[in-house]
Amino acid sequence: MSVQDPCAAEPGRGVDTDDLRTAIAAVEARPSSSSDLPPLAPEAHEAATAALRLLRHRPRSRHELRERLLGKDHAPDAVDEALDRVRAWGLLDDADFASEWVRGRRRRRGRSRGALERELREKGVAEVHIAGAVAGIDEADDRQQATELVRARLSRSPVDSGPGADLQGERRRLVAFLARRGYPTGLAMTVVDAELAAQVSP
Template sequence: MSVQGPDPHEGGRRITSERLRTAVAAVEARSSGSSDLPPLAPEAHDAATAALRLLRHRPRSEHELRERLLGKDHTPDAVDEALGRVRVWGLLDDADFASEWVRGRRRRRGRSRGALERELREKGVAEVHIAGAVSDIDESDEHEHATELVRARLARRTAASRRDADLQGERRRLVAFLGRRGYPTGLAMTVVDAELAAQVSP
């Protein structure tokens, strides 16, 4: 397998997991003679090959990918050269990574803005990219999202369990549920109280 292929990134299209897998496959399928890029040093070639294997599974931040490669005993110089080539191929962009992370984690896990910011910091994403990724999430969005989560949770309960529910216990569980997704306690209590009141209203 050669990793000397040209940039497979389609201009202006965000690298999602599916597009990333397609782009990685395109790079791996290229013959070395088809590239106008200089060959990588042998150690960097090995590191770039390992990077492509990691990127087949999901997008990663540059910091995350660097740490994984260093953990596989690739030298820092080889990792630097490999990551430079991966960027040229369009497979490594922290701004795109942050945007995709926010969209996916918010949709599938219901994460709050604060929780998403913390997760991205843990992955070594720069503050400027984090700010851009969460810029569309304001206080009203947080309230609406938390309300949807609580309503979905309550909707799974049977009519009998709603009648027999210990409201204080239910309140604690729902507030904790939102707290695990990063929502502030004050917001969580406001949303939960409103939705529980709606449940018991005639």
């Protein structure tokens, strides 16, 4: 296996786990004689190989990948050289990572804009990339997303509006459900109240 060769993938292509694995395989399969990049130092080569193993599992931000490599006792200079090379191969791009993170977490988990921003900051993504990734989400989008989440939950567990029904308890549970996905309390309460009213109205 050689990791001294450029990848055919281009930065800006977006980050998808299957695409990433295919691109990694292309890097590893290319013969070293085809390289148009200078050889990595031995320590950096080891760090780059470790980086590719980590990226097979899922896309990562540069900060996240760097922290993992440092935690495996690779020298900082070797890690930085390795990550520069991984980026040159088109396998590491924080702007793409942030955009794909937002799309995936929004679609699968229904995360609010605020929650997505916090998650990306925890992964060390620069503010400029975070801003670009969430630029298409405004308050109206968050409200619609929260409404869809509550409706889906209520469709699975309809509200009991009969005598003795604990509507306030249901309200608290739904607001907490949205809060765990990062929605502000005010927005969550507004959405939950509207959906509960629609459920229990004659």
